[in-house]
Amino acid sequence: MSRLLRASAIMAAGTMVSRVTGFVRTMVLAYAIGTAALGDAYNVAYAIPYSILDLLLLGVLSSVVVPMIVKAQQRDADGGRAYEQRLLTLATIALIVVAALAVLAAPMIIDLYTDWDRGERQFEVAVRLAQFILPQLAFFGIGAVAGAILNTRDRFAAPMWAPVVNNLVVICVMVAYAIIVSNGSDVDAVTNGELALLGLGTTAGIVAQATVLVIALKRAGFRFVARFDLRNARLGEMAKMGVWTIGYVVVTQLGFLLTTNLASAAGDVVSGHGVSPYTLAFQLFQLPYGVVGVSVITAMLPRMSRAVAEGRFDEVRTEFGSSVRLIGAVMVPVSLLLMVLGPAIAVPLYGHGANTVANAVYIGNVLQVYGLALVPFAVFQLLLRVFYSFGDTRTPVFVGAGTTAVNAALMVLLYNLLPARYAVMGLALAYAIAYALGALLAWVLASRRVGGLGGWQVCMSMTRMYLAALPTAVLALATVWSMQEIFGMPGFLDSVITLAVGGGLGMILYLWVAHRARIPEVSSVVGMVAGRVRR
Incomplete structure (x- = not known):
């Protein structure tokens, strides 16, 4: 537990700074271009490279590439160095080709992801932005492979801190856009030069991020030599493992396609209630998981892979149990606070400018609504890594397919039942229900694989965490009610006060109650922080 906690704390610090600067980035973006037509066009174009990378690479990294590199480090005479060089060579060439093809196919891709007509201005703007943003595919992919190699060497800091550089570059670009363009949110008035500033500036951030990771890899002792002897890249073994992972990513991306089409259609009916609010709320929802969950998973997966390779299943169960309890200690109170303080969080961040x-x-x-999904989503992601540590990429496809099918059915149902102004909230509710059911299914299957996951102990720990978080939720609710009675409609000042009292004091109250209740994970965190303060 202590080793996992230390590694996760190092990564969480970098991820926290990354997410904070990411918030500043989205704040400046909303200020500069708003969340109506131009904002929706930008957010769709911005999401496409990530979707393509999920299909081609990122889904494979955690489930296939990391275990393959670990095996090469253990089995190859050179510690896997030549194998890592082959992977980086292959990824670089493949992603340059993909980026070029994606730029050419930008109109078709935008048409696939939205409900917009090809003749309308919003569609044209989205296509132009995509053409400027899609070249980042190559740089993002190279950085992702470099980050995976660093993780297998237990070098976690650079992959967690590199996105900060990306965010700082894009923040400067968005500030420049807001200063230069007088009516930056008008989709009809924006020029190609202004779109180039937005799109190429976004790509410049990814270039900077990849550069940081490549430099960190070199400092870790990795010497890149282009290797084209792909017969030794074990592509056959990788394909066997990766085909199912790609299948899983394809299934989830089909769900994302449906989401963007439904959200864009809702935005056509009610301005400001389309893709942008869905995207920005999702980014806020992902913050706790990104800071804590990703850090824990990144530290957990290589160790679980090694334990599985050596047949030490008891360590797999221990590692998983520690991880889910450590994540729950943070996710439980934060999920309740999101459900109560959503508008108070969003108004200071996004209620400015355009x-x-x-x-x-x-x-x-x-x-x-997304607050409901936080704990199920985090547990679901942890459970997938149990399968990946065994080299099993097939089971997650079936679990993901079932989850996505339920999500899609619920999205269509709620979209047709709810008025357009509530449609995006319905999409978030469908997401929460689907991942709760998916986590339940994944738990049953993973538990069979390792001979039990300590479900009773985890359930008791989570129950204690929820009980410890109830006073925090009550305090937050009372603060929201008080501010509404005093100020009426939400504004900047009352939202800040609500966050300070309901959120800030609420989390302190949770830590105190949980510490007094002797919840080990919270006590460890409190003890570590107190020790550093005393120093």
């Missing part, structure tokens, strides 16, 4: 306070409140409403 974006109205009303639109910011709606982002907060979507975030409140």
Whole structure:
């Protein structure tokens, strides 16, 4: 537990700074271009490279590439160095080709992801932005492979801190856009030069991020030599493992396609209630998982892979149990706070400039619904890594397919039942229900694989965490009610006060209650922080 906690704390610090600067980035973006037509066009174009990378690479990294590199480090005479060089060579060439093809196919891709007509201005703007943003595919992919190699060497800091550089570059670009363009949210008035500033500036951030990772890899002792002897790249073994992972990513991306089409259609009916609020609320929802969950998973997977390779299943169960309890200690109170404080979080972040306070409140409403999904989503992701540590990439496909099918059915149902102004909130609710059911199914299957996951102990620990978090939720609710009675409609000042009292004091109250209740994971965190303060 202590080793996992230390490694996770190092990564969480970098991820926290990354997410904070990411918030500043989205704040400046909303200020500069708003969350209506131009904002939706940018957010769709921005999401496409990540979707393509999920299909081609990122889904394979955690489930296939990391275990393959670990095996090469253990079995190859050179410690896997030549194998790592072959992977980086292959990824570089493949992603340059993919980036070029994607730029050419930008109109077809935008048509696939949205409900917009090809003749309308919003579609044309989205295509132009995508053409400027899609070249980042090559740089993002190279950085991702470099980060995977660093993780297998227990070098976690650079992959967690590199996105900060990306965010800082894009923040400067968005500030420049807001200063230069007088009416930056008008989709009809924006010029190609202004779109180039937005799109190429976004790509420049990814280039900077990849550069940081490549430099860190070199400092870790990795010497890159282009290797084209792909017969020794074990592509056959990788394909066997990766085909199912790619299948899983394809299934989830089909769900994302449906989401963007439904959200874009809702935005056509009610301005400011489309893709942008869904995207911005999702980014806020991902913050706790990104800071804590990703850090724990990144530290957990290589160790679980080694334990499985050596037949030490008891360590797999111990590693998983420690991870889920450590994540739950943070996710449980934060999920309750998101459900209560959604608008109070969104208004100070997004209620400025080209974006109205009303639109910011709606982002907060979507975030409140997403709060329901936080714990199930985090547990679901942890469970997938149990399968990946065994080299099993097939089971997650079936689990993901079932989860996505339920999500898709619920999205269509709620979209047709709810008025357009509530449609995106319905999409978030469908997501929460689907991942709760998916986590339950994944738990049953993973438990059979390792002979039990300590479900009773985990359930008791999570129950104690929820009980410890109840006073925090009550305090947050009382703060929201008090501010509404005093100020009426949400605004900047009352939202900040609500966050300070309901969120800040609420988390302190949770830590105190949980520490007094002797919840080990919270006590460890409190003890570590107190020790550093005393120094």
